[in-house]
Every structure is written in structure tokens, then in C-alpha cells.
Amino acid sequence: MVPPRKIAAVTGGNRGIGLETCRQLAKRGLKVVLAARDEAKGRAAAQRLRDEDLDVDPARLDVADDESVRRFAEFLRKTYGRVDVLVNNAGIMIDTNDSWSDGAASALKAKVETIRQTMETNAYGALRVIQALLPLMPRDGARIINVSSGMGQLTDMNGGWAGYRMSKTALNALTRIFADELKDTGIRVNSICPGWVKTDMGGAGATRTTEQGADTIVWLATERQVPTGGFFRDRKPIPW
Numbered sequence: 001m002v003p004p005r006k007i008a009a010v011t012g013g014n015r016g017i018g019l020e021t022c023r024q025l026a027k028r029g030l031k032v033v034l035a036a037r038d039e040a041k042g043r044a045a046a047q048r049l050r051d052e053d054l055d056v057d058p059a060r061l062d063v064a065d066d067e068s069v070r071r072f073a074e075f076l077r078k079t080y081g082r083v084d085v086l087v088n089n090a091g092i093m094i095d096t097n098d099s100w101s102d103g104a105a106s107a108l109k110a111k112v113e114t115i116r117q118t119m120e121t122n123a124y125g126a127l128r129v130i131q132a133l134l135p136l137m138p139r140d141g142a143r144i145i146n147v148s149s150g151m152g153q154l155t156d157m158n159g160g161w162a163g164y165r166m167s168k169t170a171l172n173a174l175t176r177i178f179a180d181e182l183k184d185t186g187i188r189v190n191s192i193c194p195g196w197v198k199t200d201m202g203g204a205g206a207t208r209t210t211e212q213g214a215d216t217i218v219w220l221a222t223e224r225q226v227p228t229g230g231f232f233r234d235r236k237p238i239p240w
């Protein structure tokens with residue numbers, strides 16, 4: 001019997017590392033659901049990948065909105081009945097958007113509202129999506145990959161960018177919490193840092209391509225045996 005096609009859902013899939021992750025997963029034979037908060041952008045991005053002969057469906061998802069997450073999970077349940085890989089990639093970095101900002105986004109003046117908004121997407125967004133999709137994830141090796149950042153590492157924590165740093169540290173905590181609570185299920189939960197990647201967020205000065213940024217995500221999603229509860233960059237464990 002042919003095993004059922006694996007289904008992967010990627011949040012923030014319309015551009016940057018998310019879009020490249022969709023491409024790489026589809027190239028490896030997974031059916032990819034490219035989730036985007038803007039429906040038109042999601043459709044356009046999915047069409048781009050379909051034009052490359054890849055099997056990618058668009059879906060609408062704002063990870064900061066409970067109702068949107070509920071509808072996304074319902075869409076996945078009705079359309080595919082399962083989710084084998086979830087990539088929590090959607091993220092924002094808005095610390096420098098505040099009018100006072102000195103460019104380094106000093107924590108001395110950081111606005112709580114900016115930090116709250118960042119947590120809402122980068123940390124609570126991932127929590128919402130994991131909770132909503134877990135009932136659809138088979139207990140035989142499904143994968144959750146949280147796209148974190150070296151800026152969330154406590155072992156390398158520096159000043160500035162308080163909202164972004166706190167959100168990624170919190171996301172890493174979620175990785176550990178879910179990995180522990182799901183340890184008997186076969187579902188693997190890991191964090192990754194993509195490195196400094198040329199995207200709208202990373203900027204033109206970044207040193208890595210989106211292909212390089214997506215590599216460890218795709219590895220954790222598709223490799224036969226992977227650990228759980230780890231933090232990885234370039235397929236190697238890094239400290240929390």
C-alpha cells in the first residue's frame with residue numbers, strides 16, 4: 001500500500017524563509033499548505049510555486065488572531081484530514097518602529113505595547129497554532145519546527161531589541177514545554193535559528209540566502225530520525 005502523502009503547513013509562507021521552506025518541502029514530495037495572513041499574497045506566492053510544478057495550496061492564516069487560527073485548523077481538517085509537519089515561521093521584528101527609537105531599540109525606552117504585539121505573533125502565535133493543529137497531527141513521527149533566532153539565546157543575550165529577543169526566548173521555552181509534554185507521542189518539537197538571512201526582515205546586508213536559511217527547517221521536517229526538544233543551526237545543536 002502506498003503511504004499517504006505527507007502534509008506540511010508553513011506559517012508566513014508568502015515570502016522570505018517561509019516561502020523558500022514551502023518550495024524545499026514541496027520539492028521533497030510533501031504536499032504543502034502555504035499559509036499567509038494576506039489572502040491575495042498567499043495565493044500569488046502559492047501560484048509562483050505551482051508554476052515551478054510544485055504541489056502547494058494557499059490558505060489564510062493570521063497567527064495573532066484566535067478566530068483565524070480556528071478557521072485554518074478547520075480548513076486543514078476538512079481538506080486533508082491531517083498535518084504531518086508544522087513550521088511556525090511567521091514572525092515580526094518591530095522594535096525599531098517606535099518613534100523614539102535610536103536604531104538599536106534600547107530596552108531602556110522600549111514600549112510595552114511593542115513588546116506585547118511582538119509576543120502576540122512570535123510566541124503566542126506559535127502556541128495558538130500548535131494547540132489548534134495538534135489534534136490533526138499523527139502520533140507516528142509528526143514534526144513541529146519553531147523558527148526562532150540566535151537573538152533568543154539566553155547564553156548569548158545582549159541589549160536592544162527587547163521585544164524580538166523576549167519573543168524568541170519564549171518561543172524556545174514553548175519548544176521545550178511541548179517536547180516534554182509530547183515526548184510519549186512520537187511528535188518531535190524543535191527550534192531552529194536560520195542564521196542571518198537576506199529577506200525583508202534580515203535586510204540586504206545579511207550573509208545567507210533563503211535556501212541556507214530554510215535548510216535546517218527542511219532537515220528537521222524530513223529526516224527519518226530526529227531528536228526532540230533541541231535548538232539547531234546548520235543542522236547542529238546550539239545552546240539555549
Ligand SMILES: NC(=O)c1ccc[n+]([C@@H]2O[C@H](COP(=O)([O-])OP(=O)(O)OC[C@H]3O[C@@H](n4cnc5c(N)ncnc54)[C@H](OP(=O)(O)O)[C@@H]3O)[C@@H](O)[C@H]2O)c1
Pocket residue numbers: 011012013014015016017018036037038041061062063064088089090091092121125147148149150193194195196197198199200201202203206
Ligand atoms: N531573516 C533573518 O535574518 C532571520 C534571522 C533569525 C530568525 N528569523 C526568523 O525567521 C522567520 C521568517 O523571517 P523572514 O526573514 O523570512 O521574515 P520576513 O521576510 O519579514 O517574513 C515574515 C513572514 O511572516 C509573516 N507574518 C508576520 N506576522 C504574521 C501574522 N500575524 N500571521 C501570519 N503571518 C505573519 C509575514 O507576512 P506578511 O507578508 O503578511 O507581512 C511574512 O510572510 C521569522 O520568524 C524570523 O523571526 C529570521
